Amino acid sequence: MADKQRRKPGETRDKLMAAALSLVGKGRHFASLGIREVTREAGIVPTSFYRHFRNMDDLGLQLVDELGLVLRKMMREARANVLQADKLMAESVAIFISHVEANRSFFFFMAQGLAGESQAVQEGIRSEMRFFASELANDLRRMRLVDHLNDRDLDMTCDLVVRSVAFSLTDLLGVSSDDEYQIEQVKTRTTRFLQLIFVGAAHWKSVGAL
């Protein structure tokens, strides 16, 4: 038998996930990936796939979990760097964009998964977004920037914010990662979206009561 080097536990598993992600990053859609294709990309024999995943959907679910880690890291960084309220949105969007650039394939996967084939993956990603929105709401409460909003309206606002940013993902992934100009465009546009939303939130009570 060809040399079989067993390394750290989980290494092959990681290679498989990385391989799937890499194919997605190259423009393939996750739903169209096959087991053989992924194992080939990972440099592993096809049957070995089953040692780690039951099928491609299973692999997708585990990717969602890892995506969650990426998002949490992003959130932590945003919390650490966004101190003054006046630059809150521009800074946050910048951090978001830098994370997308640093983990392009992951966010490709996320964008695809939102309307993907697997119900479970879809729900997983949506759940990550809900979590993100609720954390955002907590932060805003803590910073006392939205005292005039009740919880329900704040949740709605944060939901809309997260959705808008998520949609910008589609724009961002559509432009080449070294097209600085286009990226800047996406950034300013997204920032303006958020500003518009928060202007709305600031004046919401007056109309929201009806």
Place this chain on the structure above:
Amino acid sequence: MADKQRRKPGETRDKLMAAALSLVGKGRHFASLGIREVTREAGIVPTSFYRHFRNMDDLGLQLVDELGLVLRKMMREARANVLQADKLMAESVAIFISHVEANRSFFFFMAQGLAGESQAVQEGIRSEMRFFASELANDLRRMRLVDHLNDRDLDMTCDLVVRSVAFSLTDLLGVSSDDEYQIEQVKTRTTRFLQLIFVGAAHWKSVGAL
């Protein structure tokens, strides 16, 4: 040879597109569909596919064109039914939802295509959305509801509106089509999103100038 009935021109072509759409409506992802699968669903021999499309991407592009027709029909209906400004948003959202329910598969295809495998399909759908946003801007101008906004800000607002509604599509397609309660939830939430955005737009100048 088995009976070959040639009917109206374009009939088989339509059957193929309908078959692909039907598979998508059943939960499959367009990117994972194969030629054989689609022809099988259409009740047609595989090789006949090539009489009408060069490949699956080609079929996808033609579906985008048809999707454009659906959207235009929706726009026309909205223009005809939304007369008083105070119910503008709730009415529009209701019309949107009813069209989604009536053309579920089409909108599945649209949601998938936004992060799909084919660059061309992706661009096509995005282009439809841009068109929709610009038509919306025209209508709002004509109704003189946004006189305080300059063109650029109006475009941005409409862009955000269209994106928010498009994202709600994901919610809507995620719930069963006969779950009236959930659909109502999506409807009210989407409407509130739009209201929030327009409240923001109404007060935009004060902050947008900086």
Place this chain on the structure above:
DNA sequence: ACAATATGTGTACGACTGTACACAAGGTAT
């Protein structure tokens, strides 16, 4: 009426697919 064209059918083939199975080799526990 006849030729040309467009469209659907049947057959064929090599490539690729998912997955079952037996086996080998490294890690771990006794």
Place this chain on the structure above:
DNA sequence: ATACCTTGTGTACAGTCGTACACATATTGT
């Protein structure tokens, strides 16, 4: 040291895939 368990490999097979080709029929143009 021995037995086990986990993980990677190799082989195998039946099913599916895209697509090339020759052929049949219906429609269209003359």
